[in-house]
Amino acid sequence: QVQLQESGPGLVKPSETLSLTCTVSDGAISGNYWSWIRRPPGKGLEWIGYIYYSGSTVYNPSLKSRVTISVDASKNQFSLKLSSVTAADTAVYYCAKGGEGFDYWGQGTLVTVSS
Amino acid sequence: SYELTQPPSVSVSPGQTARITCSGDALPNQYAYWYQQKPAQAPVLLVSKGNERPSGIPARFSGSRSGTTVTLTISGVQAEDEADYYCQSADSSGVYSLFGGGTKLTVL
Secondary structure (H helix, E strand, C coil), rough: CCEEECCCCECCCCCCCEEEEEEEECCCCCCEEEEEEEEECCCEEEEEEEEEEECCEEECCCCCCCEEEEEHHHHHHHEEECCCCCCCHCCCEEEEEEECCEEEEEECEEECCCC | CCEEEEECEECCCCCCCEEEECCCCCCCHHHCCEEEEECCCCCCEEECCCCCCCCCCCEEEEEEEEEEEEEEEEEECCCCCEEEEEEEEEEECCCEEECCCCCCEEEE
16 A cells, blocks of 8 residues: 655745655655646646656646656655746645556645735 | 546436546547545545556446546445546647546435
């Protein structure tokens, strides 16, 4: 059973950078794809992007200019950075296992963008 | 831009069959996945690659495809099935993932 846990600030100021980390249960990072997905209040799920354990990435074209996903396999972690945030980036952010088809998810963390 | 289209809501009585559709031009060539999300919980994968059920998912959940439409069928709906349901697939290039807008299932 793969376990994932998001961590990071719950409040980010407009124009700043949102940073989240996902910690994966031991040994699970290698050989897999890892994704970030969000759900804004009152809206549906939005795929942000994924990273392969080796470091290659694919981002949602609508967010590509602001997104960076990285991986630290030695720490069993992968991370999300979203720059120049606005209120529209307020959402519950999930990390998940998979690049297409997400079979394990973190519990999610609410990030609010507000001054 | 490419979209997956779901009905916003579906209502069904307990014991009946619910069918939730998802339409997209690339669906004949891309795998489809279905998720259930209940309030304050993370989504759960119900159906993988069109019609495969992960371990632990009840047999009353099934997936199918006809042309550019995929369907999640819930047989013998139970009160606990009331939730939001999302389809997910890739665009025609197979590179970018996307979700449908979601369907709220109400059990009357």
